[in-house]
Amino acid sequence: DTEVTQTPKHLVMGMTNKKSLKCEQHMGHRAMYWYKQKAKKPPELMFVYSYEKLSINESVPSRFSPECPNSSLLNLHLHALQPEDSALYLCASSHGLAGGPGNEQFFGPGTRLTVL
Amino acid sequence: GQNIDQPTEMTATEGAIVQINCTYQTSGFNGLFWYQQHAGEAPTFLSYNVLDGLEEKGRFSSFLSRSKGYSYLLLKELQMKDSASYLCAVAYSGGYQKVTFGTGTKLQVIP
Numbered sequence: 001d002t003e004v005t006q007t008p009k010h011l012v013m014g015m016t017n018k019k020s021l022k023c024e025q026h027m028g029h030r031a032m033y034w035y036k037q038k039a040k041k042p043p044e045l046m047f048v049y050s051y052e053k054l055s056i057n058e059s060v061p062s063r064f065s066p067e068c069p070n071s072s073l074l075n076l077h078l079h080a081l082q083p084e085d086s087a088l089y090l091c092a093s094s095h096g097l098a099g100g101p102g103n104e105q106f107f108g109p110g111t112r113l114t115v116l
Numbered sequence: 117g118q119n120i121d122q123p124t125e126m127t128a129t130e131g132a133i134v135q136i137n138c139t140y141q142t143s144g145f146n147g148l149f150w151y152q153q154h155a156g157e158a159p160t161f162l163s164y165n166v167l168d169g170l171e172e173k174g175r176f177s178s179f180l181s182r183s184k185g186y187s188y189l190l191l192k193e194l195q196m197k198d199s200a201s202y203l204c205a206v207a208y209s210g211g212y213q214k215v216t217f218g219t220g221t222k223l224q225v226i227p
Contacts, residue, residue, distance in 0.1 A: 004158075018155055042217035043159065056214065076192060090158055097213040101166070105215065107158035 004108035006091050012114045015081060021111045023074040025092030031055075031097050032074040033105065034066060035090040043090055049074060050097055080114045088112050118142045120218035122204055126196055127224045136189045136221045138204030146213060150178050150189045151206040153220070159203055161187070191223075199225045 004025045013019050023032065031050050047066045048056035054066065057077055063085075065077040068098035092105040128134040131192035134186070145168040151159035165171055165187060170178040177190040189202055204218040 042220050045150075045214065045216070048214070101147075101164055103207075104161040104164055107160070109158050 004091055004093055004106050006089075006111050008111055009109065010112045012116065013081065014102065014116050015083075017080045018082075020078065021076040021089055021091075021113075023076075023108055024072055025106070025108075026072055026092065027092040027095075027106065029072075029093035029095055029106070030069065031094045031103075032069065033092040033094075034064075034074070034076050035092065037088045037090055037110070047076075048097070051086075055097070060104035078113075081113075083115050086113055086115045103112070117143045118206055118208060120204055120206055120216060122202075122218045122221045124219070125224070127226060128191075130196060130225055130227050132194050133190065133192050134194060134223065136191070136202050136204075136223065137205055138189075138218055140185050140187070140204070140206045140218075141184075142206050142208045142216075144151035144178045145182060146207040146209050148178075148180055148187050149198040149207065149215065150176075150187075151203040151205060151217075152200050153203060154200045162175050162202075196225050196227070199223060 009023045034046040037043045045058050046060045049068045052068045063080050067075040088110045090110045091108040094103045094105045096103045121139045135226040150162040153159040170179045175192045180187045201220040202220045202221045205215050207215045
């Protein structure tokens, strides 16, 4: 299994809603990532988990809250989002932390989020 | 921070060869990745370079010069399905290892 899966595929939410994005991989990867991608822009790193511990938080607002319940799962909890948070949210995983052969990232298909 | 530059758009003809350049400025360089991203889809891994020189993988090759902060992706025998964005991504050590993506080059292959 060389897939990273993400649910839901699309999500529309209001600014007062609470929702969660889910990501799963069964490749035995120990590093998992959340990226945000706006149209015609590159993916922007948000969070990195290594061995289920948060390693990197790229100064992301607290309305985004990541969680790594186990080595295969990664969640992103959303609360009180703003319309400018509308974007494609990509999850990725790699064998180890990025850098080095064999540590390329495998990306999920993304969740397209619209905040009204 | 990291500074990565790529041309915004390129057009090439089916069957031809195209070279997509990437220049970067970074400290703690730890390798350079190329990814392909079709519109509305996730990026997929193409190649990785950490030492100077050319890595060949079928129709795709990637070159790195660390002293010049320069890489290119070479696509041979272009096919229509190669129309996509090509993202250069630099891995670097900053306490923890990170990857920063360039802005991407949108390649259009025409008949």
